[in-house]
Amino acid sequence: MRVSQFFLSTLKEAPAEAELVSHRLMLRAGLIRKLGSGLYTWMPLGLRVLRKVEAVVREEMNAAGAVELSMPAVQPAELWEETGRWAQFGPQMLKIKDRHERDFCFGPTHEEVITDIARRELRSYRQLPVNFFQIQTKFRDEIRPRFGVMRAREFLMKDAYSFHASVDDLQREYRNMYEAYSRVFTRLGLRFRAVAADTGAIGGTGSHEFHVLADSGEDAIAFCPESDYAANVELAEALAPSEPRPAPGAPMARHATPGVHSVDDVAAFLGLPASRIVKTLAVIAGDGRLVLLLLRGDHQLNEVKAGRKFSPEGGFRFATEAEIRARLGAGPGSIGPVGAAVPVVADRAVVAMGDFSCGANADGFHFAGLNFGRDLPLPDHVADLRNVVDGDPSPDGAGRLAIARGIEVGHVFQLRTKYSEAMSCQFLDEQGRSRPMEMGCYGIGVSRIVAAAIEQNHDARGILFPEALAPFRVAIVAIGYGKSEAVRGAAHALHDALEAAGVEVLLDDRDERPGVMFADMELVGIPHRITVGERGLKNGEMEYQPRRDGGVTALPAAGAAQWLLERLR
RNA sequence: CGGGGUGUAGCGCAGCCUGGUAGCGCGCCUGGUUUGGGACCAGGAUGUCGGAGGUUCGAAUCCUCUCACCCCGACCA
Structure with a gap:
């Protein structure tokens, strides 16, 4: 295929609406064009x-x-x-x-x-x-x-x-x-x-x-590098900590914490790590009861898991501030399990905490130095309520979990x-x-x-298509195409030989300046490039350069097609 | 749907605050010079300033409505 008979439409600058690399590159390389929100034309190259x-x-x-x-x-x-x-x-x-x-x-x-x-x-x-x-x-x-x-x-x-x-x-x-x-x-x-x-x-x-x-994937995946365990973060089980609960080391204390609500605020105010703070969430279960969910401050609620804990339908919603005040006498950032006359469900990690802090069910007050069994009873229910985090033990017992992002395909x-x-x-x-x-x-x-x-295969110059996906496998850049009979002849011969061998080849016969042609072929991501120019032909040579890892190889012009066919095999 | 933002030439943007009838870069066309990494010189074309209504002698600019698109959130067999 020759560029003059095909259709290339590349852009130097990407339309402002595109923020993701793949989106920008697809637009710039002319793979797609937008018709409306979420509607795209696949252009010839795409x-x-x-x-x-x-x-x-x-x-x-x-x-x-x-x-x-x-x-x-x-x-x-x-x-x-x-x-x-x-x-x-x-x-x-x-x-x-x-x-x-x-x-x-x-x-x-x-x-x-x-x-x-x-x-x-x-x-x-x-x-x-x-x-x-x-x-x-x-x-x-x-x-x-x-x-x-x-x-x-x-x-x-x-x-x-x-x-x-x-x-x-x-x-x-x-x-x-x-x-x-x-x-x-x-x-x-x-x-x-x-x-x-x-x-x-x-x-x-x-x-x-x-x-x-x-990295740009919309889904978080938990996987274990030491085994083949992998699960959607929504689904990955957070195991109970293996270390026993530490013995109490501090007395229980009630601190005035004016204006302090979030875990980060409490951590900063009391000088504790977030992992020593209990985060208390009030939810309304399917049957209308208000229930407290306890999580370690540095953990996040997994709503799927929490839903399963409540009813077959998994129904619950977050309580409103009014509902929280009515039952507990304090606002959302100041509540806790101590003295709360409502059901409590704690995450597995919470019951392994000692000397922790939480809201005191009074606006502007938090407890510190709390310990289960001494200052408050162990919760009614313990369950897996949280998303796993990097470094958690793998549910299959084989090692520790890592978190990666993925695109569901x-x-x-x-x-x-x-x-x-x-x-x-x-x-x-x-x-x-x-x-x-x-x-x-x-x-x-x-x-x-x-x-x-x-998304997975690109560099500063553009797309790096894997061989199986590339729109063309070989680009022939003909320098001085309009002027040089020798270049035209050599480029055509190479093009025809490759095409006859069943290789998808794109000959850039636009007679553009070299920089323009190189830049376009690189943007579009064609994996192999042969440059044909008078300079090389004088010595009976062409140049080969792979898209992915750079180095230029000089080839005898006569054997270039054969050499490339070998390489492509 | 909630919150925020943007619509000006094919693309990227300025002009809007402080009204006087539109500009820059790239691209495009013509001619010439160039030709191994996005050329240079000269000339040229292209805008119902998203749409409708209003204010005004006069609106890209101010006001109202509307449409489209983008970002954040919720959503996602």
Whole structure:
């Protein structure tokens, strides 16, 4: 391909709206252009990258035994009413009406449609298992689209849904998909981690998220460098401290702390580390009771864990200041467990604290030197209430946890029978009994992967595409193209030879100044570059330079194509 | 949805406070000189100043409404 026949549209400066590196670079390199909030055009260059991702995903899905189909992007409301998700999905679903005023949505996901297919097509255990997948555009009306294609409203996704006669078979396929996903991300050249995940609103049991590791990631992941344990921070268990509670070393004291409310304030005022302060949160449980939650000052409440502690539905909310005052006689920053006639749930780390400080249930006063058993009773309940932090022991006992940030690019779920039951998607088993199918679902954010890959692979000059993702593998920069017959001839010969060998090559025949061409090819992230110029040709040479690690190699012009083909292999 | 901000040429921005009919850099077009890391010289084109209404002799500038976009938060199969 020649630049003059293709379409390059690079920018020296990125539009002001882009703050994330990948977003800026995608805009600058001309991979995407914005149409509206969360809506992007994939420009020719970007589309080539998107197609690369798609191709790898498709190949691995096929290799793993899944079969491709394509479902409508627009779906009738009735299907969603069967599962109750028409109402449940809420405003994130783009709802539309046709000319007959019938309700439709632009599909945010396809569980309902595929389950409908399955219940019509699959009758017998003999037809199971099946795994259907598609690569398709979805729309979710995100509250706040951002970071370009990373969190867009319209996006490209690979979604797969499997149907099984037994849980065992579902689990087998789940592992199969897990492995297929690992191969996909490995082939794409990404540093990733599979983490145990919360199953969220979709329901079901087993679930793993695949995260591309990047500091800009929106999700926090806890993992153990010494083992393969990894979990979403929401889910990672914070174990009870192994050290016993220290013996009391200080007398209990009540300090006047005027205007001191936050943990940081208390720490500064009393000269204590945050880890010696108990943070007291007042919540209203599902049954209406006010309950105090105790956390170590340097820890953070995990609302998912706290929710589980209260009721099957996990319902609780933070108490209002008025409710807190009514029960405890002090405001939020001055409350504590001492003498409070309400139920108390303490985090595991709290009951291992000694000589600690907390609010005195009187505005402007805090206790210090508190010890359980001496100054106050041990709490009614002890539970895991907090997010794990860097250095916590790993739940698998293998070492200490580290926290990293990740971009979720894949998700595998065991849905079980949530949808098959709701939509009576049944099959006849060996005994002729009618049973709901066991289901799994497996998603990959195809368009998001492009952004995630750039987030993980860039430098000051632009994108460093992994080989598998690059829009072109080789750039030929022809210096003096317009003027020099020799340059033109040599560049064309090299271009044709590479193309004939099946290499995706981009010949810069724009007759621009060298700096412009170098800068563009680097911005766009083409992994290999050959420079052809009169200066080199005089000595019968061309120059090779890899995008990623710099050094220039002089090549005999005659053998350049061959040399490069060797290297690319 | 709550809080904050921005809309002026393709992109990045100034002008607005203190009203007098729009400017800079990059990009674009023409000609010339250049040609191994984002050239130089000369000439040129491009704006309903996001939209509507109002105040005023006069509005990019002041007021009201509205739309869009961005940031922070809540949300995220």
